Amino acid sequence: MASRYDAIVGGGSVAGLTFASEAAKRGLNVLLLEEHEEFGEPEKCDGLVSLRGLRMYGYGPIGKSIQALVNKGVIHSPMGSSLTVNATALEVVVLDRSMYDKQIAQRAYERGANLRAGERVKHVVTEKDGVKVEGKEVYEGRYFVDATGPASSPREGIIPAAKYEIEGEWVEEGKVEVFLNQEKYPGFFAWVIPYGGTKAKVGASGFGINAFKALDEFLAGRRHKIIRKIAAPIYVGGPSERFVEGRTIFAGESAGQVKPTTAGGIMSSIAGSVIAARWVAEAIRSDDPALLTNYQRDWTSRFGREMQSMKRLRGVFEKLNNKELDSIVATLSTPKLLSKLSSTDFDFHATALLSSLGIVGVMKLARVVASAEAKQLLRGFS
Numbered sequence: 020m021a022s023r024y025d026a027i028v029g030g031g032s033v034a035g036l037t038f039a040s041e042a043a044k045r046g047l048n049v050l051l052l053e054e055h056e057e058f059g060e061p062e063k064c065d066g067l068v069s070l071r072g073l074r075m076y077g078y079g080p081i082g083k084s085i086q087a088l089v090n091k092g093v094i095h096s097p098m099g100s101s102l103t104v105n106a107t108a109l110e111v112v113v114l115d116r117s118m119y120d121k122q123i124a125q126r127a128y129e130r131g132a133n134l135r136a137g138e139r140v141k142h143v144v145t146e147k148d149g150v151k152v153e154g155k156e157v158y159e160g161r162y163f164v165d166a167t168g169p170a171s172s173p174r175e176g177i178i179p180a181a182k183y184e185i186e187g188e189w190v191e192e193g194k195v196e197v198f199l200n201q202e203k204y205p206g207f208f209a210w211v212i213p214y215g216g217t218k219a220k221v222g223a224s225g226f227g228i229n230a231f232k233a234l235d236e237f238l239a240g241r242r243h244k245i246i247r248k249i250a251a252p253i254y255v256g257g258p259s260e261r262f263v264e265g266r267t268i269f270a271g272e273s274a275g276q277v278k279p280t281t282a283g284g285i286m287s288s289i290a291g292s293v294i295a296a297r298w299v300a301e302a303i304r305s306d307d308p309a310l311l312t313n314y315q316r317d318w319t320s321r322f323g324r325e326m327q328s329m330k331r332l333r334g335v336f337e338k339l340n341n342k343e344l345d346s347i348v349a350t351l352s353t354p355k356l357l358s359k360l361s362s363t364d365f366d367f368h369a370t371a372l373l374s375s376l377g378i379v380g381v382m383k384l385a386r387v388v389a390s391a392e393a394k395q396l397l398r399g400f401s
């Protein structure tokens with residue numbers, strides 16, 4: 020047995036790499052194992068994120084890892100009406116996730132973390148004072164950090180998704196689009212995220228659908244050339260109940276640190292890892308594993324309320340049919356509301372929407388939906 024690590028991380032995407040970087044910064048001896056041969060690959064994520072959020076945790080992207088700026092977000096109703104939010108003040112960008120992940124890996128490496136790509140965590144055994152993690156060999160550590168992503172997310176809330184990178188003359192730079200349709204994409208939507216010139220990341224997801232078929236149908240009327248195709252599940256089930264189990268700490272998507280509305284998880288996963296590393300370091304310094312409970316407390320105090328609101332909004336959304344979605348889009352499309360939304364926080368969009376609507380606005384939405392359940396859920400917000 021070569022050495023005993025303070026923390027052994029399984030998974031080398033944003034959450035795992037950020038944890039390794041932060042733990043190494045705090046002087047911990049950390050080992051990270053990533054099953055793929057290259058950090059950042061295969062790139063599944065669209066990289067739509069707010070710069071503000073990333074900078075807050077010290078992980079703002081550098082140079083060319085920003086592929087594009089977003090200046091508006093358009094939501095299309097099933098019947099084709101739409102609402103447009105001016106996003107120029109929201110500092111939303113599209114990241115080259117592969118490059119961004121490599122930047123975090125580089126930083127973790129420079130801080131002294133041991134990073135190993137091409138090594139899968141096969142098995143973890145928890146003992147009284149530590150863990151044994153089996154990769155290509157067996158490593159000993161005090162704690163195991165599970166950052167293996169959706170594979171370890173709570174199973175409920177995982178939806179199949181298909182994503183293509185394409186080129187098409189109809190792609191409009193800076194304009195992110197969401198297409199709602201409960202028959203085609205039940206419980207989710209199709210999306211277009213431009214990332215430079217006429218290139219876009221397009222995707223479709225929904226409960227119980229063949230996501231590739233849905234995406235092909237979406238693209239059928241839009242001339243395009245496919246650059247690459249990716250299949251990846253998204254997670255919308257909300258934070259898990261426990262972020263720490265014995266000597267295992269869950270970070271990022273494996274802790275469900277993902278928005279239940281859009282499945283965006285870059286910023287909240289980075290935040291999770293920054294907070295987790297802080298408390299793992301404290302637990303080791305004080306020789307007191309009980310301090311780890313502060314990780315969930317701190318993350319929840321920042322994101323708990325928003326995640327709960329997003330989950331409740333998802334609950335309403337899942338109850339709506341296409342006709343009701345049309346009415347909702349029409350009701351939300353007032354200059355006053357759109358103007359308020361254009362100066363809110365992208366990472367806290369549920370809170371932003373609810374506070375911009377106010378009680379009167381929420382009750383107005385409750386009036387336009389027919390479903391008794393959705394009405395009831397909406398009234399619960401007032």
Ligand SMILES: Cc1cc2nc3c(=O)[nH]c(=O)nc-3n(C[C@H](O)[C@H](O)[C@H](O)COP(=O)(O)OP(=O)(O)OC[C@H]3O[C@@H](n4cnc5c(N)ncnc54)[C@H](O)[C@@H]3O)c2cc1C
Nearest residue numbers: 030032033034054064065066067140168271272283284285
């Ligand atoms: C199609 C799609 C589009 C998305 N778009 C956005 C977006 O635009 N904006 C946004 O904020 N979020 C987006 N997300 C979500 C975002 O990608 C995730 O929330 C974020 O990457 C979570 O990071 P993570 O490190 O927790 O997990 P992941 O990124 O899932 O990484 C887990 C890592 O663990 C590795 N691994 C798994 N098992 C093992 C093992 N046994 N041993 C070693 N390594 C292992 C995997 O190879 C992987 O590298 C998207 C997700 C998908 C699927």
